[in-house]
Amino acid sequence: MKMRLTIIGLFCLGICRAQEFSLAPPQIHCSSDFFEKNTQISLDFALEGAQIQYSLDQGVHWKLYRKPILCKKSTLIQAKTLHPDYQTSAIVEKAVLRKGLPFGFLSPLKQAPAAPYTGKEKPERMLVDGLAGSTNLNDGRWLGFRSNMELEGGWIKGRKVKAAYISTCISRGSWIFPPASITVFGANGGGSFQEIGKLALRDQRANNGKQVFRVALKPGKWQKIRISVEAWGPLPDDHPGKGNPAWLFLDEILLD
Amino acid sequence: MQRRDFTKTIFALGALASLQRFRNPNDPIIGHGDFRYKIDTRWCQAIPELYPVKDCHEMAMDRSGRIYMSTNDTRNNILVFDQNGKVLDAFGRMYPGAHGLTLHDENGEEFLYLTDYERNAVFKLNLKGDLIQSFHEPVMTDLYPNKTDFHPTETAIAPNGDVYIADGYGLDYILVYDAKGRFKFHFGGKGTHPGALNNAHGVALDYRKPDQPCVLVSSRADNVLKRFALDGTFLEAIPLPGAYICRPVAHGKAVYFAVLISKLPWDSQSGFLCILDENNKLVSVPGGSDPKALEAERPLYQTVQVFKHPHDVLVDADENLYVSQWNAGGLYPFRLKRVL
Structure with a gap:
């Protein structure tokens, strides 16, 4: 009898504590996604009784x-x-990037962005201008590609490069998918390019929204860098636009 | 524990589990100030296999309390519920873009005005679903050189029978016809002038101040609600940053509306509801951030994930809310019971 009451009591407690709804994640604000010396991040969540935790x-x-x-x-x-009344929110994340190594020279993109997301300036310049795209995909700072994107640039004297950051937007419902992969190549003098870093993303479930991917690079000094971003390709079978090419959206590429 | 005791325990647990549907005392309450609500996600008793839905767009209530809902599922474009969520009727198979739904009493007989953005028309139906009249893009004007630019999303009917049609997925005009379907005039449209509209998704007539009736229009992509005189003269813009307003609903002294999303992209599942008081001041945001945050000039945002993409709010006589949702995986409407 005692055991039965205990089981029922625990079950009741479970029902009473059942939380049907989740919280939304907090708002993350910062003055700029890309900064020179420092930046301040503030978090916001206007719901009575809620608290914010960060890592x-x-x-x-x-x-x-x-x-802040x-x-x-x-x-x-x-x-x-x-x-206490709701399930803990999903984790939201945001990268703020210190402006890195500027390119000494840039080659024109081999594959131009597709209309209407062609930007207002030369696309290779827009990808390294330190200006972030907003949540409005028509703000002129996003470049949209329907195929792979390859950015190539460098310096007369070789530079040490540790990592590359590729800033993207993902909105699967709007046919905008994450890159399938990002590969970084390095070269010196008249030599051929060799792979110095790769990030495979096809099997990862990147969240919708703005996402920055970091590619760690083999230590080395390079005169030329090529960043190759592979587009997702045809939309999957369970997507309303299946078979059509997914969009690849990029606003910035940084080297550290 | 003996087998008999164990069986009794299992029965007791089953009975308790069935109470889950009715667990009320500890349910969270959403909203602010005088507009707070308990959420009933299981209000609707429809069976998906019998009454399938895609997007649940809009709702309207007739004078007997029956609730009509539009969906773009052509197996049943209109579902009719009682106030307990039981399906009473289903009709309509020819409206692939069934969207805006407005009910109007015309000399004692009630009619539904259903917009179809895919068929480029507004259809007036009786409450059995029979087609009575249709409205198309205005001819004899240069407004629509291309018929397929007309994608109506909403209607509002004036007491004199004038029909205000929002071309919210088209050229963003508010087009005004008389009751016989003759085009009278237009206002709004895309642009940068004060009365311009950007995604004029919803339109409503506001008689909260009977001596100053006006037209409320959502300029959804601008996150603004705009007021116009009945003749289309621009009166005022009410900015609500973060609120992609579907259609305004004037009820009592308040204006209610569903906010589809609070941030792009369009499938961000970041929606909530808003309620303005008689002075059009934001007083409650069920599912969203405290209205005081807006006073601090911070955009509104979702706080509790009650809704995916709320698309319309119906207010009943007891000021309970019924919320239909777009792109929500076939979810039926929720009911929010007002907490006094």
Whole structure:
């Protein structure tokens, strides 16, 4: 009898505590996605009784958010909301990137962006201009491709490069998919390009929204860098636009 | 525990589990100030196999309390519910772009005005679904050189029978016809002038101040609600940053509307509801951020993921809300019971 009451009691508690709805993630604000010396990140969530937690080390440690966070180096912040009446939110993340190594020279893109997302200036320049696209995909800062994109540039004297950051937008419902892969090549003098970093993304489920992908590079000094972003290709069978080519949206590429 | 006890326990757990549907005391309440609601996601009793839906667009209630809902599923473009969510009727198979739904009493008989953005027309139906009249793009004007530019999303009917049609997926005009379907005049349209509209998705007539009737129009992509005189003269813009407003609904002293999303892209599942008071001040945001945040000039955003893409709000006599949703995986409408 006692055991039965215990089981029923625990079950009742479970029902009473059942939380049908999840919280939305917090709002992350910063003055610019790309900064020169430092930038400040603030988090916001206007729901009574909710708290915000954030992590700067990819979820290893979580802190209660109390005041804006000053960032002096490229930072990936993750944040979530909590409330006793609701399920904890999904984790939202945002990368703020310190402006990196500027290219000494740039080659024209081999494959031009597709209308109407062709931008207002030369596309290869727009990809390294330090200006972020907004949530409005028609703001003129996003370039849309329906095939692979290849950016090539370099310096007369070789430079050390540790990582490449590729800033994209994903909106599957709008036919905008993540890159299938990102490959970075390096070359010196008249030599041929060799692969120095690769990120395969086809099997990863990147969230919709603005996403920055980091590609770690083999240590080395290079005079030329080629960044090859592979578009997703045909939309999958379970997509309303199946068979049509997915869009690839890029607003910035940074080298660290 | 003996087998008999175990069986009893299982029965008891089953009974408790069935109470889950009715668990009320601990359900969260959404909204602010005087406009707070308990959420009933299981209000609708429709069976998907019998009454399939794609997007659930809009809702209207007749004077007997029956609720009509439009969906672009051509197996049943209009579903009719009682206030307990039971399906009473289903009709309509010819409206692939069934969208805006407005009910109007004309000399004692009620009619539905259904917009179809795919068929480039507005259809007036009786409550059994029979086609009575249709409205098309205005001819004899240079407004629509191309017929297929007309993609109506909403209607509002004036007491004199004038029909205000929002071409929200087309050229963003508000087109005004008389009751016989003769084109009278237009206003709005794309552009940058104060009365311009950008995705004029919803239109409503606002008689909350009977001596100052006006037309409310959502300029959805601008996150603005605009007021016009009945003759189309621009009166006022009410900016609501973060609110992609579907259609305004004037009820009592308030204006209610569903906010499809609060940020792009269009499938961001970031919607909520808004309620303005008699002075058109934002007073409650069920499912969204505190209205005070807007006073601090921060855009509105979703806080609780109650809705995916809310598309319309119906308000009943007790000021409970019924919410239909676009692109929500075939979800039927929710009911929000007002908490006093």
